[in-house]
Amino acid sequence: MRDIRCLCGAIRLRIDGQPVAQFYCHCDDCQAVHGAAYVGIAVVPSRAVEIIQGTPTSWTYKTLLRQRCAACGTLLIARVPDSGLTGVKANLLPPDMFHPAFHIHCQHAVLPVVDDLPHYRSLPAVFGGADDIVEW
Numbered sequence: 001m002r003d004i005r006c007l008c009g010a011i012r013l014r015i016d017g018q019p020v021a022q023f024y025c026h027c028d029d030c031q032a033v034h035g036a037a038y039v040g041i042a043v044v045p046s047r048a049v050e051i052i053q054g055t056p057t058s059w060t061y062k063t064l065l066r067q068r069c070a071a072c073g074t075l076l077i078a079r080v081p082d083s084g085l086t087g088v089k090a091n092l093l094p095p096d097m098f099h100p101a102f103h104i105h106c107q108h109a110v111l112p113v114v115d116d117l118p119h120y121r122s123l124p125a126v127f128g129g130a131d132d133i134v135e136w
């Protein structure tokens, strides 16, 4: 069980359990929403995420319902429709909790990120993708 918070502390979330997948996403949706080249995401079962303080602002960009703190703007989570899964912004997690296993949507990458992880062009097969790898 881990508690995480936005930058100003108005919103607190409790995560009960371990992530089912952790990765860096380079998709153009993440770039647009976060204003970043790519983001770290930990996917957890939606039932494992509880808002224990405050009321986040919700909005939907394309398909994902996203929530952020209205006071400080920190992006917190994104609910994946019909999956029972929620993506948590990895920068909010305790450092010992985020262990990314691969990169996804590298076809949209702003720049190469060279590390020892697999770099999937779209999605790995476990997410219904083609398992194509980009060579960086």
Ligand SMILES: [Zn+2]
Pocket (backbone or CB within 6 Å): 006, 007, 008, 009, 010, 011, 069, 070, 071, 072, 073, 074
């Ligand atoms: Zn805040």
Ligand SMILES: [Zn+2]
Pocket (backbone or CB within 6 Å): 025, 026, 027, 028, 029, 030, 031, 105
């Ligand atoms: Zn993304």
